[in-house]
Amino acid sequence: MARKKQYNEEEVIKKAMSLFWRNGYEATTVRMLEKEMGINQFSIYASFKNKQGVFLESVKYYKKQLNSIKDKLKNSNNGVVGIKEYFYNFITFSTEGQIRKGCLVTNTVNEVKEEEEPEVMVELKKFANEIRDLFVSNLKQDDKKSNSLVQQQADYLMNAILGLSIASKMFTKEQLDNIIEVTFTNL
Amino acid sequence: MARKKQYNEEEVIKKAMSLFWRNGYEATTVRMLEKEMGINQFSIYASFKNKQGVFLESVKYYKKQLNSIKDKLKNSNNGVVGIKEYFYNFITFSTEGQIRKGCLVTNTVNEVKEEEEPEVMVELKKFANEIRDLFVSNLKQDDKKSNSLVQQQADYLMNAILGLSIASKMFTKEQLDNIIEVTFTNL
DNA sequence: TTTAAATCTAAGCGTTTGCTTAGTTATCTT
């Protein structure tokens, strides 16, 4: 056998995710990834094939983080995720110490072109659908709501959370809290 | 004196705006602008100084278009802009024939970094504030609303319209219409 | 008709991009 990797792949992806998140996909260069991840280009390409590979792993890690938040909310609420609580956690997670970076996925949906990075777009759309499904299954708890009303409100909530991703870059925490409150008085 | 310009500056900016809108700021190269605008690099730099200059003019043109829609709504409604109607026109304008391109300004806010393009960000923030002011002045028509409620609802509407910019890239026209309906049941 | 000035074309500048390759170093098996 031979030499061992001097780095842990999940640890360097965590750093890469942070950089992509702050910086956007295209604007993040492989040279910047080198510095942030603490390994050089050869190692990056050896572990993740190419820049897109690093990004796809970053999205996986992002998903994992957001899902562990979801699971915590679920466990503290009889197996049901409270959507309002999810919203609050979403914007807290989206800002995570440093403000004005929005949601990694929303940022990238807005930036990347389907024709140029189809593999990336597939992952991002999956992600969006998972969140929408979460809204749907929560709204269905209320038997009084018709199926079409559930779909309509799920879209409304998706719109609100997409908005929050951008709004989190320009508004104060208080304003964001108010927005969430008003958003839910409708349901 | 000397030779005359073979092109009309507003006409070529119109074309440039369309390209930036579809494509994003960074992803639009000067070579692409050459083809779209139908003039070559020398002329672009002579008329607009640099790529940023072309973009700033494009935003001006975009603003002008959106404001003329606003003025029409104003004139057909006793000098007051109905916000709901503004929303409908906003998403129609945002899709404008070809779907999935969102709002030029929202797209760019999401993409451009304040440190790298401060002049661009100044313009974009001005634009966002103008729209928010429109919401505020409309909401103030209702004397029963307190000042703080007006501010809160204005933020809520900003969030919804930011969301719509992204949502217009992923949702159907029907879904977008539904989202707008639910958004306004609160106000 | 001449002349001066602005507009055009097209080539090319230096820099940065994602990615590769040649050559060295470390570590596991035998």
Added chain:
DNA sequence: AAGATAACTAAGCAAACGCTTAGATTTAAA
């Protein structure tokens, strides 16, 4: 201890980026 193999370093590749420059062409005033 020796040899094999994978991980490392660092240099460099072609292509694309924003922008500039040299030189030809057009136009309007003198």
